[in-house]
Amino acid sequence: MSAPAPRISRARLFTASLVGTSIEWYDYYIFGSAAALVFGSIYYSPEASPLAAQLAAYATFAVGFVARPLGAAVFGHLGDRFGRKATLVATLLLTGGSTFLVGLLPTYAAIGLTAPIVLLLLRLLQGFGVGGEWGGAVLIATEHASPRRRAIYGSFAQFGVPIGVLTSNLAFLAVGGLGEEDFMSWGWRIPFLLSILLVGVGFFVRTRLEDAPEFKKLREKRQVHRAPFAELVRRQPRNLILGSLAAIAPPAVGYTVMVYMLDYGTSVVGFERTTLQWLILTSAFVWMAAIALAAVAADRFGAKKVYAIGAVTAVLWPYPLFPMVNTESAGLAFTAFAVAAVVQGIMAGAQGGLFTEIFDVDVRYSGISIAYQLGGMVGGALTPIVLSTLWGTYQSATPLALWVAGLSLVSLITVFGLRTPERASAEPESATTR
Template sequence: MTAPATSPSRRSIFVASFIGTSIEWYDYYIFGTAAALVFGQLFYPSFSPAAGTLAAFATFAVGFVARPLGAAVIGHFGDRLGRKSMLVLTLVLTGGATFLIGVLPTYAAIGLAAPILLVVLRLAQGFGVGGEWGGAVLIATEHAPPAKRAIYGSFAQFGVPVGVLTSNLAFLAVAPLSNEDFLSWGWRLPFLASIVLVVVGILVRRRLQDAPEFERLKKERTVSKVPVAELFRREPLTLALASLAAIAPPAIGYSVIVYMLTYGTQVIGYARPLLLTLILLSTVVWIATIVVSAVLADRYGPKPIYLIGTVTAVVWPLPMFALVDTGNAGLAFLAFCVAAVVQGLIVGAQGRLFTEIFDVRVRYSGASIAYQIGGMIGGAITPIAATALFATYQSSTPVAIYLTAICLLSLLAILALRVPRHVRHTEASVPAATDG
């Protein structure tokens, strides 16, 4: 009798899921930081400062447009071929594009070709990230004991705040440079450094194996032939509601980690290193809240915890901007910490929630597309809308009201989303990961 394959340890699943997403989001967020700090001057110098910032944020937003496409294509093959191979592909795409941005000539060197190439590389970066989150969450949750799916799903979620943390650390490391050196070559270093991290991530992920749930589908030859088509045919309402529910975390998150870098320095007058430090420190609160949220989601179910998070997302924008507008670093830090709690509450429950609402045959596609559509609406549009609203009204209040309105969409969606009492497969037959 053939011995069953050894289940991967919880440690190995954590490392593969967490390290990969951390690298991916580091790559993604350094672009957002650079868009706020330097891209307007280097790639759109003929624009006015406000128009240049808008153009840089629009280039940042292009990556979000590519993310749902990447989610659909990579999700398709993830549901057809397996999670492991797609997770290696996402690292190659995102990491390669990030490194090339670091060596990209500016407008002063090659003219119009510079912003065009920047957009192309941003599209490649976004396409890769589009398939990252769903695969990283599933590789963890599908190996998890049924009662610990939120905890395992949170492994990938740590990658988001850690990506923010490391990207800010990278820019803080070059912050002491003179403005001339920073604009000339300093901003490139965080992009170039990412290639080392990507190589490490690929080596780790090559050791992964797909979960028994998916392996059983392949053995029984019941893998969906066209997962995205089946998803839209069988679960369109679930997909639509999950997409709306996914808006709030990036809306709050990108208002802090991208828009606030411009608003806080150019409008309120915070020093750039100070603001980066405050955001960096708030990620510690973000990570801690994810842990608490995941534990509560496994105890009480993911939907109630997600609901609490979206309620706080609706309430917080007005107080957040009021605190930042004081110009007081301590109050700004408080604003960022509460925003971190808002995000942590939601994303700590999100991995389990998005795993359980989709059938295993279309799960990679469903979870990825929903997450990325929410990211596009909440993350891509927010910095652009916020910049335009402030330019029009010269007040942060319309910006805060806008954030409240789009977070309200998430609140209504999570209220309407139906979560099955039991997962749609026989969990008893799924081996749990070992603790070793």
């Protein structure tokens, strides 16, 4: 009989899960901020209209979401076959490296059409890496937890999202004081280049992780599949589909505030760019508090119930969100963003525990990664593009609110169909040696 694996402290799991996702989402959000503020004017033809250039920038941002489900499938396969630790190191290096290279990329004025093409390729690599990040970061924590504490442990990775928002906005605010000309010519590159230092920190932490006993037991019993995705589709197609739809609401609300509002708030409402960034940055603290409270509630009352409550708020809040920003009052805009942060936090606090519960351990990395990233592709990739198009067509905030609320309604309806077994940690009934 093998000796029991040494227990990893909660603090170590928290750090390993949090640091990596914070870096990954820092990288992702600085790209989103740059897409809203910079890329449209420097990486696309000056002959294009401002709206066309901005839509092209958002489309490049959206391509990363298209790559994320593919990354989720590939890294989910690797994580379910060979373990969570090595996969998490790979996603960190891939995402961080591509982000660093964006900071070195010449503009359209320097290399012409090559510039947007290379930007697109780097965005694809970034999205591909992020595709496998969230699932692994959640599992490295939740699979070390008891079933009754999984939402709290699953929330460790979720804190990385608002911290990524916080640090990315701080980075852009730090270079925003350079003046418009310096910011547009070279200042915006600094946050991208600094990401390589953060990758070093994440690499140090993650190479010292251990896979959870739950996964190690699978390997000892030779229950690891050669094709985890095929096994997932064969055995749990319902939860894969419904989980993907349930995952739409958080990014729909999140990217409305964190990406689209940077464009809408400046070009339509008339806020200063730095004012909006400070408001969004400050709301990230509210977001983190909401995640913590929701995770505790999810372990006490059930992750599915708490997530559904969050989805209800996601359906309702878009309607006052835009009118409050339209007042041009910084106080009302902050209130709008802070409540949106609570909306996201409720769902985020429950999501890690919920998605861990609904998939069997032998296909869990593939299941939660693909579901999360497919939802992100619909809710996150499409939202800035659709909102820009709707505003350009109707010049009204009502269609914008309807879009976000409609996506959230899909998540609200589908979350009730998820099947959460009584013992989420039970060994899969039909797993066989492959």
